[in-house]
Amino acid sequence: xxxxxxxxxxxxxxxxxxxxxxxxxxxxxxxxxxxxxxxxxxxxxxxxxxxxxxxxxxxxxxxxxxxxxxxxxxxxxxxxxxxxxxxxxxxxxxxxxxxxxxxxxxxxxxxxxxxxxxxxxxxxxx
Amino acid sequence: xxxxxxxxxxxxxxxxxxxxxxxxxxxxxxxxxxxxxxxxxxxxxxxxxxxxxxxxxxxxxxxxxxxxxxxxxxxxxxxxxxxxxxxxxxxxxxxxxxxxxxxxxxxxxxxxxxxxxxxxxxxxxxxxxxxxxxxxxxxxxxxxxxxxxxxxxxxxxxxxx
Numbered sequence: 001x002x003x004x005x006x007x008x009x010x011x012x013x014x015x016x017x018x019x020x021x022x023x024x025x026x027x028x029x030x031x032x033x034x035x036x037x038x039x040x041x042x043x044x045x046x047x048x049x050x051x052x053x054x055x056x057x058x059x060x061x062x063x064x065x066x067x068x069x070x071x072x073x074x075x076x077x078x079x080x081x082x083x084x085x086x087x088x089x090x091x092x093x094x095x096x097x098x099x100x101x102x103x104x105x106x107x108x109x110x111x112x113x114x115x116x117x118x119x120x121x122x123x124x125x126x
Numbered sequence: 127x128x129x130x131x132x133x134x135x136x137x138x139x140x141x142x143x144x145x146x147x148x149x150x151x152x153x154x155x156x157x158x159x160x161x162x163x164x165x166x167x168x169x170x171x172x173x174x175x176x177x178x179x180x181x182x183x184x185x186x187x188x189x190x191x192x193x194x195x196x197x198x199x200x201x202x203x204x205x206x207x208x209x210x211x212x213x214x215x216x217x218x219x220x221x222x223x224x225x226x227x228x229x230x231x232x233x234x235x236x237x238x239x240x241x242x243x244x245x246x247x248x249x250x251x252x253x254x255x256x257x258x259x260x261x262x263x264x265x266x267x268x269x270x271x272x273x274x275x276x277x278x279x280x281x282x283x284x285x286x287x
Contacts, residue, residue: 047243
């Protein structure tokens, strides 16, 4: 960033704040991933980095380049959109895999499969 | 109209993406429109389920609610991770009966629940139309059911349905 020095003070402060906020939330999410005890609890921790963690950094990026280039630079919005749309895919995959494992091991604290009353479906694996 | 543009929303989204990536100019508007129309026609061969947005004016409201909730949930979960000793946290599963059936609306609900760090979408059964979520800090099951049904589902039902 050769031109970072050209950034006005207000923008520099705001960009720093947003970058630190995003990085901080992502760090907390990573700490949670290490610290939390159960798999299902650990599912929640990375969401911090995927939502406002990434959001803070992307907002900072939008602000930084928009101010420097004196025109709106908005393609970071696409990163936010695709991150939001794709996160559920991996999370559901991991969650359902864990649920399948726990149910087949008859683990405690795992709810039984949801099904409509009295109905048995052919595709039911559990 | 419908033969040229089987999925108008997809075509417009592709145009918007093209313009965001390449910058706004007349040439890119034309090129992006051609790509949008062509790609949405190719997608028509896959016959994805069609959803109609009925109330556009409620979308900003939903987005605002979700952004605020995601922020609050971020703060709450971050606090629980950093200071685990403050109160005894109990996590658990909640079964939420849904009224939504529209695939697009369900997908949006999945994005909302996943992006909220306090809750995770785990399983959905389309026959029973019930949803299983895992809640990080489960104080009251009824509160979560009420939150999902009244805060998100009702708006989604009004917007899409």
